[in-house]
Amino acid sequence: MANQFLIKETMADMRGLSACEILALQSGCCAGVELLGYYEKGDTPAPIIYTRSTTLLADNGGSIVETGGIKLEHQFIEHANALYFGVSTSLADNATRLTVFFDYLKENKALEGVLPIGTIAYSQTLNFVFEGAKLRGQGKGTILKFTGSADRAFEIDAFKGGTETTQFINNITISDMVFSGNANTTITLYLRGIARSKFSNVWVGDGKNSSDGYGWYLASVQLTQFLGCGCSKYLTPMASVPYAGIFIGLGQRGSITAGNSTNNTFYQNYFEGLSIGVLMSQADENTFIGGSSEANSVYGIVVGKDCKVNTFIGVGLEANPVDVSDSSSYSTYTNCYFGNILRIGSTAKQISVVGAMIGRIEIQDGARYIEIKNSVYNRFKNGAKGIFDLGKRTSFVNVEDFDSEEFIKQNIEIDGTIAADSYEVKEKNDILTPINSINPVGGFSPIIIKDTAPFWPIQGVALGVDRTGNFNDTNSISSFRIFSKANTLDELYFTKKLFGTGATTDWSPLRRLIHDNNLATTTIKGIVSQSAVVANVVASNGTKSVLNDATDLATSVALVNDLKSKYNQAVDLINELKAQLNAKLQSDRASGQQSN
Structure with missing residues (x-):
């Protein structure tokens, strides 16, 4: 028929x-x-x-x-299953059949490639990349298993074999599968030069368990979404666990660099049971939402000094010796929890941590403008605890010690109101060390003086005031400080910055202030010293002559004798007045009221 x-x-x-x-x-x-x-x-x-x-x-x-x-x-419509191209979980090596399948998908870009459930072994590094590429498995049961000896198991590499002008490739969609290497695989899944792409439920399995072993490796990947992805020995059992779950950094295009990995979004990604969960080297404006990096033996997340403006929202970090080590600029952590140590590195700048639960906070010397806000530390019973802050102008705002239920007090902002919890007392070895403040328009900052130092013979406290809010660091000659000593005297002391060189001699000598009801004495200086007591004049008052004018010799002699008596009285009074005046002048000079 x-x-x-x-x-x-x-x-x-x-x-x-x-x-x-x-x-x-x-x-x-x-x-x-x-x-x-x-x-x-x-x-x-x-x-x-x-x-x-x-x-x-x-x-x-x-x-x-x-x-x-x-x-x-046969004309495939919408989907093409690799089983129709001879790919099989029963084959010892699917490298050739997978290559043919991927070439067919590249020639027919509208089709979505489908991989079967099971372990698909292959021995040669494969590169699956073209505009609009689509590849889907059946979930974590679909495992692309690399059995070869090459450094990389699987590539999605737009720049491979290219030149300096090779363009990024867009709109790649990979979903529902596991890429697995072996104990010798340096990089299990290598992504380079792709953008505006989407990975969903994609996982990385076995890889090299040494410092050069990476599960995911993103080199110049941009504007790409990773939804429910990761590298976790708990979610995809592994025989050889990669050292780092994901590396995010810079890629080469020909002989030049192709830019940092930027503007990628990681939603509910998990990196667990590794040495390092997330390692960011040259990565900017990437966002992690939810998910976790937990139970790693060295670090949960490492953000390097060449990274900028990365954001972490609601990410869980625990059971890592150090949950986060961030040496970058402008990172933001919102509503995350750090079960052990949050460490801010020495090159870090303007990192913000808001709404966090933290074990221990470590801010290394050299870190600048770090903000911890609306958070609690010492939160976890079995984790590290405390605050170790050597940073410059660190800000703690509404930060609570979970154990004591006390808030750190720091940073009074002069805006018409002063909040009791807006400043923090800092211990300093002397009155000249910088005062931390983030207030850009001025403010107050208290200091505890611990040791004997210039201008400071005994312990006490001080209040520093400056119109810039940066105090010594700006070398502003508007700075001044008011002190009180740890004694029982009712007195204050004052010093002002006279020069802006940064030297201790920039500051005026310490001056004692007095109150109007606490007069200075001969031994305690206030505005000036009190003068010594000068006795009253005791010479008798003189008397007027009562004799009439002389008319003859007898009356002339009487008048002369009377004048002699009056003169002698005046000389005694003048001499005593001179002595008293000199005594008064000497007392005033001694008290500082006159110069010598």
């Missing part, structure tokens, strides 16, 4: 068509061949129909088969 189909159980059977069957196909007596399986009947998802074709494309053992001088072709 015309237009019936030949039925063949396997690809080998279809390749072995008899001369009569070939003639029937050529004459149109048979419309095509219905294939029931590839290696055996029923090992493909469903039977498919091949019809005679005039295509110029070569036999690929999947969509096109050449036999007996004719070509048979």
